[in-house]
Amino acid sequence: MIALIFFFALLWDNAEAWGFKDGVLHNSIWLERAAGVYHRESRTGKYQLTYAEAKAVCEYEGGHLATYQQLEAARKIGFHVCAAGWMAKGRVGYPIVKAGPNCGFGKTGIVDYGFRLNRSERWDAYCYNPNGKECGGVFTDSKHVFKSPGYPNEYENEQICYWHIRVKYGQQIHLQFLEFDVEDDTACMADFLEVYDSYDDINGFVGRFCGDELPDDIISTGNVMTLKFLTDASVTAGGFQIRYVTMDMPSKSGDGKNTTSQGKTNFLSGKFGIM
Ligand SMILES: *[C@@H]1O[C@H](CO)[C@@H](O)[C@H](O)[C@H]1NC(C)=O
Ligand SMILES: *[C@@H]1O[C@H](CO)[C@@H](O)[C@H](O)[C@H]1NC(C)=O
Ligand SMILES: [Ca+2]
Numbered sequence: 001m002i003a004l005i006f007f008f009a010l011l012w013d014n015a016e017a018w019g020f021k022d023g024v025l026h027n028s029i030w031l032e033r034a035a036g037v038y039h040r041e042s043r044t045g046k047y048q049l050t051y052a053e054a055k056a057v058c059e060y061e062g063g064h065l066a067t068y069q070q071l072e073a074a075r076k077i078g079f080h081v082c083a084a085g086w087m088a089k090g091r092v093g094y095p096i097v098k099a100g101p102n103c104g105f106g107k108t109g110i111v112d113y114g115f116r117l118n119r120s121e122r123w124d125a126y127c128y129n130p131n132g133k134e135c136g137g138v139f140t141d142s143k144h145v146f147k148s149p150g151y152p153n154e155y156e157n158e159q160i161c162y163w164h165i166r167v168k169y170g171q172q173i174h175l176q177f178l179e180f181d182v183e184d185d186t187a188c189m190a191d192f193l194e195v196y197d198s199y200d201d202i203n204g205f206v207g208r209f210c211g212d213e214l215p216d217d218i219i220s221t222g223n224v225m226t227l228k229f230l231t232d233a234s235v236t237a238g239g240f241q242i243r244y245v246t247m248d249m250p251s252k253s254g255d256g257k258n259t260t261s262q263g264k265t266n267f268l269s270g271k272f273g274i275m
Helices: 002-017 051-060 068-076
Strands: 037-040 091-096 109-115 124-128 137-139 143-147 160-166 171-181 192-196 205-209 224-230 239-248
Touching: 037 051, 037 068, 051 124, 068 091, 068 109, 137 143, 171 224
Parallel strands: 137 160
Antiparallel strands: 037 124, 091 109, 143 239, 160 224, 171 239, 192 205, 192 224
16 A cells, blocks of 8 residues: 555656746646647746737747637547636637536636637637647547657657547547557656546556556446557657457346456556556
8 A cells, every 4th residue: 555655745746847848837638639739827826827928938839820620620539728818819618518506617628718808818728730639639439549759659758638539428548558658667657548437537546557468448438538658758668559349238138247357468467557
């Protein structure tokens, strides 16, 4: 137990260290990308960017402020952020996929604050950068193969990618590792791939993987899964290819014994998984 706490303390330290890069928060769901659109907030926290600053944040990374249409296109494939941000032409709003009482006034769609007359107001930013798209994304297809950025070339340093898999309600996601080669170290602190059995990278931690041993298959409990890939400032490796396929959930009439019959499949455990 103590070892476990210690491990999480280490993880936390590491997360903190990863928190900011170039004045932009880099350690959470805030970096979620969909169809080239992603959310950014200031180094100093939520709602700190004027229009000019928001524009500069996106341009610094090679993109620009997303248009309303781009934000809506991303929303349609699952981009959901509960924070208002600047869009192109001084519009402000945020994308809601899943209605909740504390966000979006219980509605889905773009919550639109309209074109702001006062560009000194402070909000977050929604950037659009299709060239950054290969690092992460949202997948809703029934099967897909995704790759580390640049694959089959080695991945680069200082990457942070999120993949969100959202399949039909009532289906499960079966992850299969086809190729896997990530800088190895004893606790996977340098570069790693993390798998979460949930909508975000906060809940449902399944495991953290590095090295060149092919991880076992993983099957989700629900219809969503999140994968997060972080690399540090030195030493890269070959990267990975991961396939997922959807499976229908075992029907309620079965007594559950049938669900674990697939040889090598590992239900929710990783190299550093918690049970
Ligand atoms: C514009 O917004 C800023 C920040 O909210 C505020 O300080 C300023 O007074 C506003 N300017 C006008 C003209 O309303
Ligand atoms: C297991 O599944 C098979 C069909 O896939 C079914 O015929 C059988 O009754 C199931 N066994 C249990 C214990 O649920
Ligand atoms: Ca590395």
